[in-house]
Structures are given as structure tokens and as C-alpha cells.
Amino acid sequence: MIIKNGKVALPGKDELSPVDIRVVDGKIAELGEDLTGDDEIIEARGMIVLPGGIDPHVHFDDPGFTDREDFYHGSCCSASGGITTVIDMPCTSIPPVTDLDNLREKLGVIEKKAVIDFGLFGGISPQSMAGGYPDNFRELSELVLGFKTYFISVMEFFSALNHFQFRGVLEKAKELGAIILLHAEDLSYVNAATDYYMKRGKAPIDYYRSRPEAAEVLAVANAVELAEEVGGDLHIVHVSTARAAEIIASSSVTCETEPHYLQFDIDDFIRLGSPLKTTPPVKKPGNKERLWQYLSDGRINFVASDHAPCPASGKETASIWTDYAGFPGSGTLLPYLFSEGYMKGRLSLRRLVEVASENAARRYGLYPRKGAIEVGTDGDLVLIDPDRTWTVEGEKFLSKGHITPFEGMELKGRVIRTIVRGTTVYDADRGIRVEGGYGRFLTGP
Numbered sequence: 160m161i162i163k164n165g166k167v168a169l170p171g172k173d174e175l176s177p178v179d180i181r182v183v184d185g186k187i188a189e190l191g192e193d194l195t196g197d198d199e200i201i202e203a204r205g206m207i208v209l210p211g212g213i214d215p216h217v218h219f220d221d222p223g224f225t226d227r228e229d230f231y232h233g234s235c236c237s238a239s240g241g242i243t244t245v246i247d248m249p250c251t252s253i254p255p256v257t258d259l260d261n262l263r264e265k266l267g268v269i270e271k272k273a274v275i276d277f278g279l280f281g282g283i284s285p286q287s288m289a290g291g292y293p294d295n296f297r298e299l300s301e302l303v304l305g306f307k308t309y310f311i312s313v314m315e316f317f318s319a320l321n322h323f324q325f326r327g328v329l330e331k332a333k334e335l336g337a338i339i340l341l342h343a344e345d346l347s348y349v350n351a352a353t354d355y356y357m358k359r360g361k362a363p364i365d366y367y368r369s370r371p372e373a374a375e376v377l378a379v380a381n382a383v384e385l386a387e388e389v390g391g392d393l394h395i396v397h398v399s400t401a402r403a404a405e406i407i408a409s410s411s412v413t414c415e416t417e418p419h420y421l422q423f424d425i426d427d428f429i430r431l432g433s434p435l436k437t438t439p440p441v442k443k444p445g446n447k448e449r450l451w452q453y454l455s456d457g458r459i460n461f462v463a464s465d466h467a468p469c470p471a472s473g474k475e476t477a478s479i480w481t482d483y484a485g486f487p488g489s490g491t492l493l494p495y496l497f498s499e500g501y502m503k504g505r506l507s508l509r510r511l512v513e514v515a516s517e518n519a520a521r522r523y524g525l526y527p528r529k530g531a532i533e534v535g536t537d538g539d540l541v542l543i544d545p546d547r548t549w550t551v552e553g554e555k556f557l558s559k560g561h562i563t564p565f566e567g568m569e570l571k572g573r574v575i576r577t578i579v580r581g582t583t584v585y586d587a588d589r590g591i592r593v594e595g596g597y598g599r600f601l602t603g604p
């Protein structure tokens with residue numbers, strides 16, 4: 160395959176480069192001008208070519224919760240938004256990925272469904288540690304890209320770690336050379352505030368008040384302190400508060416944010432209601448501007464979607480307390496960053512590539528195989544037409560979920576083609592071009 164006449168985002172460059180890309184046997188074999196001599200020529204004139212997006216935080220719910228999402232629909236949705244690699248969370252499937260047998264069981268199901276490449280996170284909860292770590296924990300740690308943990312959780316089979324348990328987990332992970340990921344909201348604050356505000360209302364503002372800025376900042380400060388003391392390798396997922404990002408940036412801990420925290424605030428939550436219910440919730444005005452700034456200056460490492468759809472009924476329970484938290488976000492992740500970050504001048508080209516692809520690949524040991532357009536790396540590419548404006552319509556999502564807070568938003572830059580290892584997996588005119596099972600399981604270095 161040769162991708163001809165596109166403007167290409169090469170690693171570390173702030174200007175687009177007019178080079179052709181030759182992909183042979185799934186790998187980038189040559190970058191140069193006027194390449195010829197291949198059967199398959201992809202004309203990319205007028206288009207921007209980026210390394211395939213990496214969405215390092217999705218809940219594809221498979222197996223176990225496939226009424227909400229499955230690996231086929233989830234990965235198709237990602238592909239339609241220029242994502243070529245996802246990393247799936249361990250806790251929203253049955254069984255959860257807490258030991259090697261569970262991982263194999265899950266892999267046996269999802270390997271047949273993925274249309275793009277994927278990695279998995281393992282999980283550690285009080286339940287999974289009840290009898291000590293599983294015998295095969297080291298083997299598990301070599302197959303997963305990190306371990307997800309929670310300071311607060313409503314999941315019956317995957318509950319929160321207390322600070323003492325969390326310290327032990329950081330020590331164990333250090334011994335194994337593993338990364339710990341944390342959902343950081345303070346249990347004691349949120350539980351008490353939830354009791355209090357549940358009695359007073361069932362509107363978005365009540366839910367926000369149960370998990371305000373302080374709930375995240377307290378948890379992040381505690382987690383950072385423990386990680387620094389232990390020397391553990393910690394990553395905080397879905398940071399929604401500017402102050403939390405500042406605390407993380409002053410330490411060796413890394414973090415991600417999500418498009419909804421960059422785009423929306425509590426006023427939007429009051430207006431939109433349930434479609435924008437996420438955990439953590441969006442915060443007060445002022446946070447999102449600073450999150451953009453920190454994303455641009457490097458204090459926030461990368462962006463993920465936290466893709467978590469549900470059937471429409473899950474968003475229509477007539478109470479914000481019981482409505483499902485989450486929405487399908489993997490298909491809008493890269494288009495959002497391209498339109499609102501790069502096209503609006505908030506992110507340089509180089510920074511767009513870093514936060515949408517390269518940095519997650521580096522953090523989880525997939526670089527340089529993933530995350531860069533360089534000779535020898537996987538031929539994972541996305542072609543974007545920067546002149547096409549389109550409107551987000553949840554009904555057209557390839558996910559099982561169709562409710563999005565981005566509904567009706569106009570984005571500049573349309574994904575025209577998504578290529579994984581030299582094969583077109585999605586094109587804008589014809590849709591998904593491969594069967595489930597094309598996607599490969601990725602392990603660390």
C-alpha cells in the first residue's frame with residue numbers, strides 16, 4: 160500500500176511533511192517523495208495523515224455486559240473516529256481481568272470481535288486480593304498493560320481499595336515493574352455528600368455536589384503522596400479538575416483527561432442532564448480552560464474517551480442518581496481533539512500527535528510499534544480531510560450506544576480512512592472494511 164500526496168505528521172515535527180508512505184506486510188517500509196510500484200494506491204491529496212489514534216481507556220463490556228456494548232461495536236466505533244488501538248478496562252466484564260484464567264476467557268471472546276488492535280488492563284480490588292495475589296500474577300502482569308484500581312466504586316465485584324491496601328498494591332506493582340491506574344475520588348467525601356444530597360434532589364446539580372472538585376483533589380493528593388513514598392508507577396485516569404492536574408504535574412505521577420472535561424462544565428450538565436452524566440462529573444467553569452492549557456503545555460499527558468455506553472433506558476430513569484454514568488466516546492475522541500484542539504490553535508500539530516497517540520503508546524510500552532509514523536513501525540494511519548465540517552449525530556454511531564453530550568456539535572475535520580497494519584479497516588463512504596477478528600491483542604514490550 161502507498162498513501163500518496165498527503166500531508167503527514169511525522170514525529171516531533173510542528174509542520175506537516177509532504178511525503179508518501181509505503182506500507183509492506185503491515186509495517187511502514189518507506190517514507191519519501193513520489194513513491195510508486197505498489198498495487199494499492201491510496202490518494203490522500205488535501206488530507207492530513209496522522210498516526211492512528213490510541214484510545215487508552217475504554218469499557219467495551221465484553222463478555223458480561225453486552226447489552227451495553229461489545230468488542231465488535233466498540234472497536235467499529237473507535238475505527239470510525241480514526242482510532243487504531245484501544246486499551247480496555249478490566250472491571251466492566253464478567254469475569255473481570257483479575258487473574259490469568261479470566262484474561263484467557265475474555266480474550267477467547269473478544270479476539271474474534273475486534274476490528275482494530277487492542278490491549279487490556281488487569282484489575283486489582285479487595286475481592287481479587289482476598290486470598291492474596293493469584294499464583295500467576297506475574298504472568299498476568301506481563302500480558303496486561305497496567306492494573307486498574309479504585310478509591311471509590313459502585314461495582315459489587317470490583318470495589319474500592321483503602322489507602323493501606325493501595326499502598327500495598329503500589330509496592331507489589333513496583334516489584335513487578337507494572338503501572339497502577341487509579342480512579343481518584345475520595346470515598347469518605349463522596350459517600351457522606353451522596354447521603355446528604357440524595358435527600359435533597361435528583362437533578363444534575365445534586366449529583367455534582369456529591370462529587371465536586373474537592374472529592375477529586377483529596378483523592379489525588381493522597382494517591383500522589385503514597386506513590387511518591389513507595390516509588391510506585393502511578394497513572395490517574397479521567398482527571399476533571401484543574402487543581403488535581405496541577406498536583407499530579409508536580410510529581411512523578413501521570414494523568415489523562417477526557418474530551419467531556421475539556422468541552423463541558425456544570426452549566427452544561429444542568430442544561431443537558433443525563434447524556435452528560437459521567438463519573439467523575441464535569442466541574443465548575445474555569446476548569447476546562449486550564450485543562451486545555453495543561454494539555455498543551457505537557458502537564459496532562461494524553462487524552463482518552465472513557466467510552467462507556469448504555470441502552471437509552473439506562474439514561475432515562477428519571478433520577479440523576481440512578482441514570483447510567485458514561486457515554487460512547489471513542490468515535491469522537493480524535494475528531495474532537497483535531498477540531499477543537501488543532502484546528503482552533505489550542506494544540507500544535509506535534510502536541511496533537513502526542514496527546515492523541517504517541518504519549519499513550521509510550522506510557523504503556525507500545526512505542527514505537529504504535530504511536531509514530533516512522534519506518535519500521537506498524538502501518539497504523541488515519542486520513543483526515545481538514546476542510547470537511549460535520550455534525551455529531553449519536554444515531555449514526557457504530558457503537559451499541561447512541562446518546563452523546565456532543566450531539567449536534569459541528570466539528571471541523573472528517574475522518575476519511577482508518578488503516579491498521581496496512582489494511583483499511585474503515586472508510587467514510589463504505590464503513591467498516593474488515594471482519595471482527597482482524598484486530599490483534601497487544602502486550603507490553
Ligand SMILES: [Zn+2]
Pocket residue numbers: 216218248465467
Ligand atoms: Zn472508565
